[in-house]
Amino acid sequence: xxxxxxxxxxxxxxxxxxTLLALTMGAxxxxxxxxxxxxxxxxxxxPVRYAAADLVVARPDTTFTSREFDGSRHESTVALxxxxxxxxxxxxxxxxxxxxxxxxxxxxIPVNGSASGRGWSSAALTPYRLVAGRxxxxxxxxxxxxxxxxxxxxxxxxxxxxxxxxxxxxxxxxANGSGTAAAFFTDAHAAALAPHRGAVTAIGVRAAPGTDLxxxxxxxxxxAGDAKVLTRADSGLAESSADRAAASLLIQIGxxxxxxxxxxxxxxxxxxxxxxxxxxxxxxxxxxxxAATPGQVRRMIMAEAALVSVGAGVIGVPAGLAAARRxxxxxxxRGFLPESFPMAPGLLAAPAAFVVVLVSAVLAGLLxxxxxxxxxxxxxxxxxxxxxTGGGRVRLVGGLVTLAAAVSSAVxxxxxxxxxxxxxxxxxxxxxVLAVAMLxxxxxxxxxxxxxxxxxxxxxxSGYLATANxxxxxxxxxxxxxxxxxxxxxxxxxxxxxxxLERRAVAESRxxxxxxxxxxxxxxxxxxxxxELREIPGVRATPVRHTSVVVxxxxxGETVAARAVDPGSLTSALDLGVxxxxxxxCGRAPSPRPGRRPRCSAGISATTWRCGSATAPPCGCGSWxxxxxxxxxxxxxxxxxx
Numbered sequence: 001x002x003x004x005x006x007x008x009x010x011x012x013x014x015x016x017x018x019t020l021l022a023l024t025m026g027a028x029x030x031x032x033x034x035x036x037x038x039x040x041x042x043x044x045x046x047p048v049r050y051a052a053a054d055l056v057v058a059r060p061d062t063t064f065t066s067r068e069f070d071g072s073r074h075e076s077t078v079a080l081x082x083x084x085x086x087x088x089x090x091x092x093x094x095x096x097x098x099x100x101x102x103x104x105x106x107x108x109i110p111v112n113g114s115a116s117g118r119g120w121s122s123a124a125l126t127p128y129r130l131v132a133g134r135x136x137x138x139x140x141x142x143x144x145x146x147x148x149x150x151x152x153x154x155x156x157x158x159x160x161x162x163x164x165x166x167x168x169x170x171x172x173x174x175a176n177g178s179g180t181a182a183a184f185f186t187d188a189h190a191a192a193l194a195p196h197r198g199a200v201t202a203i204g205v206r207a208a209p210g211t212d213l214x215x216x217x218x219x220x221x222x223x224a225g226d227a228k229v230l231t232r233a234d235s236g237l238a239e240s241s242a243d244r245a246a247a248s249l250l251i252q253i254g255x256x257x258x259x260x261x262x263x264x265x266x267x268x269x270x271x272x273x274x275x276x277x278x279x280x281x282x283x284x285x286x287x288x289x290x291a292a293t294p295g296q297v298r299r300m301i302m303a304e305a306a307l308v309s310v311g312a313g314v315i316g317v318p319a320g321l322a323a324a325r326r327x328x329x330x331x332x333x334r335g336f337l338p339e340s341f342p343m344a345p346g347l348l349a350a351p352a353a354f355v356v357v358l359v360s361a362v363l364a365g366l367l368x369x370x371x372x373x374x375x376x377x378x379x380x381x382x383x384x385x386x387x388x389t390g391g392g393r394v395r396l397v398g399g400l401v402t403l404a405a406a407v408s409s410a411v412x413x414x415x416x417x418x419x420x421x422x423x424x425x426x427x428x429x430x431x432x433v434l435a436v437a438m439l440x441x442x443x444x445x446x447x448x449x450x451x452x453x454x455x456x457x458x459x460x461x462s463g464y465l466a467t468a469n470x471x472x473x474x475x476x477x478x479x480x481x482x483x484x485x486x487x488x489x490x491x492x493x494x495x496x497x498x499x500x501l502e503r504r505a506v507a508e509s510r511x512x513x514x515x516x517x518x519x520x521x522x523x524x525x526x527x528x529x530x531x532e533l534r535e536i537p538g539v540r541a542t543p544v545r546h547t548s549v550v551v552x553x554x555x556x557g558e559t560v561a562a563r564a565v566d567p568g569s570l571t572s573a574l575d576l577g578v579x580x581x582x583x584x585x586c587g588r589a590p591s592p593r594p595g596r597r598p599r600c601s602a603g604i605s606a607t608t609w610r611c612g613s614a615t616a617p618p619c620g621c622g623s624w625x626x627x628x629x630x631x632x633x634x635x636x637x638x639x640x641x642x
Contacts, residue, residue: 016308023309034352035343037251038346048180057220059086079244091200093223100216101207109162117183135172143171145181157170266363273301402438437485451467452464512575515542545563
């Protein structure tokens with residue numbers, strides 16, 4: 001059968017070239033996307049900042065727990081976008097444990113926008129070693145990494161931008177370590193500069209010789225609470241989240257595009273192979289007439305598809321590896337990937353793409369060969385003259401059910417927002433494409449009735465013949481319609497979805513912006529900037545801090561953008577579209593007795609109050625987005641439109 005399949009391919013160059021081109025492009029894209037997914041899945045951040053620590057106490061992520069419909073427990077872990085913190089007092093408790101040689105806290109203080117400020121004791125966690133000078137002894141002294149020193153020597157005066165303010169320091173020493181820009185202050189001064197008072201980014205622990213690290217880790221975990229105790233091999237998880245975000249991005253990009261390509265391969269190859277089989281019905285009928293069994297016919301067509309897919313894999317997979325290198329360069333150059341992010345060589349992606357292309361082609365050949373193989377030899381020659389009509393009752397019912405599900409998903413996506421709406425929209429896209437694939441024969445016949453008068457008027461006899469041919473071959477051209485809808489639908493969603501989202505976000509931001517000027521700085525502005533601006537005649541200034549929060553969405557965690565604002569002056573700079581209540585009084589909560597519910601003004605909803613905002617439950621605003629203001633006396637919530 002392989003020999004016969006090769007001969008038939010040689011005599012059908014048109015269908016062979018079309019199928020080869022589709023499979024080659026599929027293998028190329030699948031290989032490139034597979035390299036991205038493989039790189040994201042296999043990425044494990046190597047410790048740099050805490051390479052010399054035996055154990056690291058940090059909170060790089062948070063876990064959401066929910067219950068499934070069957071009662072099972074579901075956990076979703078989400079990386080904290082700005083990194084978590086642990087109590088600084090925990091370092092003293094760990095220091096008192098037996099087997100602990102030294103403990104150092106690490107504060108991540110932004111310096112000059114790109115460097116990291118730390119206490120001098122945390123230099124031993126990397127480790128950093130002095131190459132000139134000494135360690136800092138006073139609050140106005142600093143030790144700079146070689147990358148941050150820029151040629152400065154001990155005794156030189158430097159200006160460092162910290163918290164939006166330029167501060168003068170004397171260079172006490174120059175250190176060499178990880179190669180990343182760092183500035184080391186005295187531990188006391190670093191604690192004063194830390195962005196989170198009473199909390200630190202991480203606590204590094206170095207064990208005494210002969211200490212059982214497993215036992216020490218268990219004892220620290222009992223003290224750490226929600227924080228994680230990471231071993232040296234896993235301590236890279238506590239460092240910058242840029243690599244973790246890049247790994248997640250690669251998995252999302254590769255998975256989404258790869259899924260589209262697999263569907264495109266299946267439908268496009270099924271269309272080309274199906275049309276090829278229909279064009280060769282006379283040849284296949286002759287094969288059946290000379291006593292070829294249905295299994296032999298199926299194997300012959302599947303062998304043809306397999307031969308073409310092997311050739312496509314030989315061409316497409318190496319081209320995909322080259323495309324992956326080019327794609328990596330583009331992602332790195334445009335800032336989506338750190339330059340140091342390790343990309344996988346594709347040892348798993350390449351064979352996986354080859355197998356996917358091969359299996360897809362063989363399955364497409366099997367689907368195309370089903371009907372031809374079922375023809376009895378006595379009916380084979382008569383069958384070639386008759387084009388089958390109808391699509392089958394099961395196909396019609398299934399298509400209508402899928403169409404109803406797609407419409408329901410479309411309605412649901414309109415009523416949602418955020419990632420939930422995006423997920424519903426993608427599900428709607430899959431359902432509509434599947435519905436078109438199942439209802440394609442009826443869609444084709446409806447199109448002939450609709451377009452027949454137009455085509456006759458424009459093209460005359462040629463238009464009439466076109467509609468007549470489509471009407472007679474409504475079932476045969478169903479795969480062509482499906483592949484076109486799939487390509488246009490998925491292509492449109494991929495190419496235009498991000499542009500539409502970006503355009504909509506910009507439009508919403510502009511519509512709610514009342515301020516005429518914005519004062520920004522990469523390293524942030526000092527707290528005194530607002531007061532200084534307000535002293536200028538005719539200027540009304542509102543402080544805005546951009547941040548991110550992690551919220552629960554259908555049992556999973558989702559990171560959303562957030563802004564911290566001053567409710568007293570907010571209305572002069574931003575219009576949030578308040579439909580109930582008054583933002584000016586959101587921050588002024590009454591002073592009820594503990595355990596009681598605050599009295600609400602008109603349009604304001606309040607939640608049960610407890611002493612201390614940290615223990616206050618979230619505002620009960622139903623389906624409305626909320627702006628909350630917590631204090632020692634209560635929590636108020638204004639309903640706003642989104």
